[in-house]
Amino acid sequence: MDTCTCNKNYTLDTLIPQVGVITDIREETPDVKTFRVNAPEGGKLFEHMPGQCAMVCAPGISEGMFSITSSPTNREFQEFSIKRCGVLTEYLHSLQVGDEITVRGPYGNHFPVETELKGKNLLFIAGGIGLAPLRSVINYVLDNRENYGTVDILYGSRSADDLVQLKEIQEVWMKTEGVNVYLTIDREQEVWDGHVGFVPNYLKEVGFSTDKTALVCGPPIMIKFVLAALMEMGFSKEQVYTTLELRMKCGIGKCGRCNIGSKYVCKDGPVFRCDEIDELPNEY
Amino acid sequence: MLKIEKEKLPELFAKIAAGQELYLPVNISGQVNFAAWDEEVQVDLTTLKSVKSPKDAFFPQSENLYTCKREGKKITIEPEELKNQSFVVFGMKACDVQGLKVLDQVFLSDPVDTFYAARREHGVIVALACHEPEETCFCKVFGIDCAEPAADVAAWMAGEELFFKPLTEKGEALTKSLEGLLTPAGEAGEQAVEEEKAAIRAIVEKLPYSNLSLEGWNGDALTEKFDSPLWEELYKPCLACGTCTFVCPTCQCYDIKDYNTGHGVQRYRCWDSCMYSDFTMMAHGNNRTSQMQRFRQRFMHKLVYFPANNDGMYSCVGCGRCVEKCPAALNIVKVIKSFQKQGGEK
Amino acid sequence: MQELIKRAKELLADGTVVRVLGWKAGDLPYNPEPAYFAKDTDFADFVYNGFCGANLSKYMIEASKMEGKTLVFLKPCDTYSFNQLLKEHRVEREKAYIIGVGCKGKLDIEKIKALGIKGIQSISGAELTDEAETLTVQTLYGEKTCAYKDAMLERCHVCKGKEHKIYDELLLTSRDTTDADRFAEVARIEGLSPEEKFAFFQKELGKCIRCNACRNVCPACSCRKCVFDSNKFDSSQKANADSFEEKMFHIIRAFHVAGRCTDCGECSRVCPQGIPLHLFNRKFIKDIDEFYGEYQAGEDVDADAPLTSFTFEDVEPSVVSTRS
Numbered sequence: 001m002d003t004c005t006c007n008k009n010y011t012l013d014t015l016i017p018q019v020g021v022i023t024d025i026r027e028e029t030p031d032v033k034t035f036r037v038n039a040p041e042g043g044k045l046f047e048h049m050p051g052q053c054a055m056v057c058a059p060g061i062s063e064g065m066f067s068i069t070s071s072p073t074n075r076e077f078q079e080f081s082i083k084r085c086g087v088l089t090e091y092l093h094s095l096q097v098g099d100e101i102t103v104r105g106p107y108g109n110h111f112p113v114e115t116e117l118k119g120k121n122l123l124f125i126a127g128g129i130g131l132a133p134l135r136s137v138i139n140y141v142l143d144n145r146e147n148y149g150t151v152d153i154l155y156g157s158r159s160a161d162d163l164v165q166l167k168e169i170q171e172v173w174m175k176t177e178g179v180n181v182y183l184t185i186d187r188e189q190e191v192w193d194g195h196v197g198f199v200p201n202y203l204k205e206v207g208f209s210t211d212k213t214a215l216v217c218g219p220p221i222m223i224k225f226v227l228a229a230l231m232e233m234g235f236s237k238e239q240v241y242t243t244l245e246l247r248m249k250c251g252i253g254k255c256g257r258c259n260i261g262s263k264y265v266c267k268d269g270p271v272f273r274c275d276e277i278d279e280l281p282n283e284y
Numbered sequence: 285m286l287k288i289e290k291e292k293l294p295e296l297f298a299k300i301a302a303g304q305e306l307y308l309p310v311n312i313s314g315q316v317n318f319a320a321w322d323e324e325v326q327v328d329l330t331t332l333k334s335v336k337s338p339k340d341a342f343f344p345q346s347e348n349l350y351t352c353k354r355e356g357k358k359i360t361i362e363p364e365e366l367k368n369q370s371f372v373v374f375g376m377k378a379c380d381v382q383g384l385k386v387l388d389q390v391f392l393s394d395p396v397d398t399f400y401a402a403r404r405e406h407g408v409i410v411a412l413a414c415h416e417p418e419e420t421c422f423c424k425v426f427g428i429d430c431a432e433p434a435a436d437v438a439a440w441m442a443g444e445e446l447f448f449k450p451l452t453e454k455g456e457a458l459t460k461s462l463e464g465l466l467t468p469a470g471e472a473g474e475q476a477v478e479e480e481k482a483a484i485r486a487i488v489e490k491l492p493y494s495n496l497s498l499e500g501w502n503g504d505a506l507t508e509k510f511d512s513p514l515w516e517e518l519y520k521p522c523l524a525c526g527t528c529t530f531v532c533p534t535c536q537c538y539d540i541k542d543y544n545t546g547h548g549v550q551r552y553r554c555w556d557s558c559m560y561s562d563f564t565m566m567a568h569g570n571n572r573t574s575q576m577q578r579f580r581q582r583f584m585h586k587l588v589y590f591p592a593n594n595d596g597m598y599s600c601v602g603c604g605r606c607v608e609k610c611p612a613a614l615n616i617v618k619v620i621k622s623f624q625k626q627g628g629e630k
Numbered sequence: 631m632q633e634l635i636k637r638a639k640e641l642l643a644d645g646t647v648v649r650v651l652g653w654k655a656g657d658l659p660y661n662p663e664p665a666y667f668a669k670d671t672d673f674a675d676f677v678y679n680g681f682c683g684a685n686l687s688k689y690m691i692e693a694s695k696m697e698g699k700t701l702v703f704l705k706p707c708d709t710y711s712f713n714q715l716l717k718e719h720r721v722e723r724e725k726a727y728i729i730g731v732g733c734k735g736k737l738d739i740e741k742i743k744a745l746g747i748k749g750i751q752s753i754s755g756a757e758l759t760d761e762a763e764t765l766t767v768q769t770l771y772g773e774k775t776c777a778y779k780d781a782m783l784e785r786c787h788v789c790k791g792k793e794h795k796i797y798d799e800l801l802l803t804s805r806d807t808t809d810a811d812r813f814a815e816v817a818r819i820e821g822l823s824p825e826e827k828f829a830f831f832q833k834e835l836g837k838c839i840r841c842n843a844c845r846n847v848c849p850a851c852s853c854r855k856c857v858f859d860s861n862k863f864d865s866s867q868k869a870n871a872d873s874f875e876e877k878m879f880h881i882i883r884a885f886h887v888a889g890r891c892t893d894c895g896e897c898s899r900v901c902p903q904g905i906p907l908h909l910f911n912r913k914f915i916k917d918i919d920e921f922y923g924e925y926q927a928g929e930d931v932d933a934d935a936p937l938t939s940f941t942f943e944d945v946e947p948s949v950v951s952t953r954s
Contacts, residue, residue, distance in 0.1 A: 015349055060549040246564065250538070255540065260571070262503065262506065312833065314744075315904050317903075345840075416749065521664040525842045611846075613684075614663060
């Protein structure tokens with residue numbers, strides 16, 4: 001944290017953001033853009049871990065929590081993949097390279113890449129924009145390849161046009177040794193000669209062995225059916241991690257709105273192991 | 285222990301206020317709330333409960349965090365200055381002092397809320413024992429002794445005098461600055477204070493809520509309490525207003541918003557209420573869509589979630605403000621009693 | 631009170647209604663809460679006394695969405711609100727079985743406490759059947775008494791009358807409690823200078839904590855989504871971002887309920903800061919009476935509302951500036 005200039009006894013409050021400059025914008029899909037953000041003087045805004053989030057704000061418009069999609073192993077910048085779905089995201093999509101926003105964070109816990117996941121065979125299962133948090137883990141794992149076992153990535157979207165990070169998937173992930181990528185789209189399309197079908201079904205079709213730890217992220221309905229499929233395939237809940245998303249304002253477990261029971265998603269989450277979720281009251 | 289005649293209190297307040305800001309219970313247009321002292325205000329130390337708790341001396345209902353200015357594409361952020369001068373809150377009650385301890389658990393835990401921490405550091409609290417507790421009080425249930433408030437200074441009103449006993453370094457410093465006005469209480473004074481304490485405690489024993497049982501309310505009771513069908517009945521009269529939240533000394537939920545001043549954007553935070561329909565609403569949905577869920581959240585937070593995260597500490601101090609102010613006559617006591625009654629019928 | 635319970639049980643038993651909306655005794659002598667009753671055993675807690683001030687018409691908005699008919703007990707003044715809600719299609723007549731209950735003025739615990747009565751253990755004289763003019767209060771600090779009238783809500787001193795404006799049947803008798811001029815305080819404020827008026831409202835509204843109790847209890851505030859709850863509106867419903875914010879909230883609300891407010895007084899009853907919010911509404915009512923002829927919202931469902939029906943005799947908008 002920076003030292004606050006107004007009172008030397010305190011460090012800068014975690015609610016005070018930093019200014020970030022948009023240095024690159026990639027149009028991933030018709031409604032998803034990936035924004036690259038740097039500090040105004042260059043370099044990264046902060047260090048983070050895979051799965052962590054940050055509050056991105058267009059001053060005067062609104063502020064929202066987004067997962068950081070770039071890997072911490074990237075030393076130059078942070079990236080956010082943002083889907084247009086409300087007032088804030090609409091505005092962010094109208095921004096150009098060189099525009100400034102504010103960012104505060106990183107917030108929340110992260111995927112246990114340095115502990116529980118180390119040495120494990122990993123199965124990533126993502127739907128739509130849900131790839132954003134997992135991409136951070138995937139690239140982290142690929143950059144520290146020797147620390148992990150096999151890597152399988154199953155990713156699906158509504159259509160071929162809605163697959164985010166396709167270039168990286170095809171040019172990096174698919175070409176990395178020991179990494180298997182399975183892509184699927186919901187409905188047939190002329191341009192698509194790959195697999196067609198919903199993620200949970202494809203998962204069962206492929207029939208992964210249970211010597212893996214699964215990391216799941218996507219729309220709530222997909223997560224629900226993926227979890228059911230994994231259980232059916234013989235996975236235990238202790239082998240599955242996912243992320244939750246609720247309305248957040250402070251990001252530090254104090255403003256009181258993102259709790260499920262006694263857990264705050266912004267602070268105790270967003271990453272939960274599925275057996276932990278079972279202990280929470282059904283209010284998410 | 286020291287003392288001062290009640291009629292000399294205006295002099296005491298003037299002397300405190302000469303050195304720092306002074307907040308104390310003030311009657312404005314018929315209602316008593318904590319406000320800054322000046323010679324014009326009508327100080328009221330006899331009304332037992334201020335409408336709002338004095339928590340806003342430390343956690344204001346609305347406060348700016350920073351100002352954001354934009355010049356072309358450039359954004360600059362000017363953080364609001366932290367409190368850096370001492371101030372005195374005079375006349376807080378034991379329950380409200382405990383209320384701050386609850387807020388401390390939230391705001392002083394990592395990462396520290398620096399705005400709150402600065403106010404806590406610079407605030408000097410003179411706590412006043414509760415002369416004549418009322419039927420809505422139930423601080424005893426939470427182990428609070430309103431006859432013996434523990435803050436920087438403890439004070440008692442007995443007879444025509446106010447007794448003053450510093451308990452901390454900050455309290456000693458304040459007391460020292462008031463030399464000349466405060467005189468030694470003497471043995472008679474000590475005796476008067478003991479009598480006052482005994483009188484207070486005797487009344488507390490007779491208060492209707494003093495024997496309220498919190499049995500079964502703890503961090504482990506989560507699923508059992510959460511799934512109870514009782515909530516569906518209890519919430520019915522709730523109007524979904526924020527009265528209970530805003531008068532409460534321990535409610536700490538807040539909202540963060542931007543206000544466009546025309547010369548920049550002011551980022552401020554303000555008290556929020558879990559009772560409000562938009563509290564958990566976001567672009568793609570809301571996880572507490574019914575008033576029953578929101579109502580349940582408030583009481584579960586105070587009696588189950590908070591103890592689960594804070595070594596059993598409840599996020600209620602029994603001040604009874606919600607009992608007095610709820611427009612639909614609902615309150616935490618009724619909730620606790622309903623669960624107890626249901627348990628008894630099982 | 632027993633006759634209310636008896637009749638309610640009969641109507642439940644013969645299937646006329648499936649639930650009863652009334653008041654349930656609280657755990658203190660003065661805090662009954664609005665409640666639903668469906669089974670015979672529920673009525674053990676049923677209460678109807680001087681502290682049942684809550685206007686149950688507001689709850690009928692929700693009850694109208696429920697399956698089956700609800701028996702609701704309405705005091706004379708509450709029936710105005712029900713009528714107004716009926717006019718605005720917020721409640722359904724067929725979903726309500728209305729028993730008009732008598733009233734001898736409702737009590738304000740804040741007024742009792744303001745008389746210095748505290749540590750309250752029991753209160754006698756608050757029952758509708760009590761002919762006593764005095765409340766006797768047992769407290770931890772001794773027995774206290776106060777005149778019933780001195781403990782009455784402001785609205786009861788300017789009561790609209792003993793007559794129920796809509797009902798299926800009537801129970802218990804009312805008494806006349808009017809002893810003040812409804813518009814006296816409005817007239818007094820009208821007589822102040824602009825500076826004095828501003829100072830008055832600044833002082834009163836400055837106490838507002840934006841809890842929304844006035845809005846949420848108000849039968850006229852029946853919008854499904856309030857403009858102050860909209861995140862698209864450049865105002866905050868929770869905080870006074872600037873010194874005018876709370877005034878804007880109350881002024882907008884007063885404008886929005888103008889011509890529809892029945893002057894039920896619930897806003898002032900529930901305000902935790904004791905702001906005399908009814909004065910805003912009454913100012914509008916007084917003006918409407920003067921400009922368009924006397925009109926009482928909720929008195930007659932079929933009557934034309936002055937602000938929503940145009941006549942050539944209507945005053946010109948410039949009336950405000952030309953008035954002395």
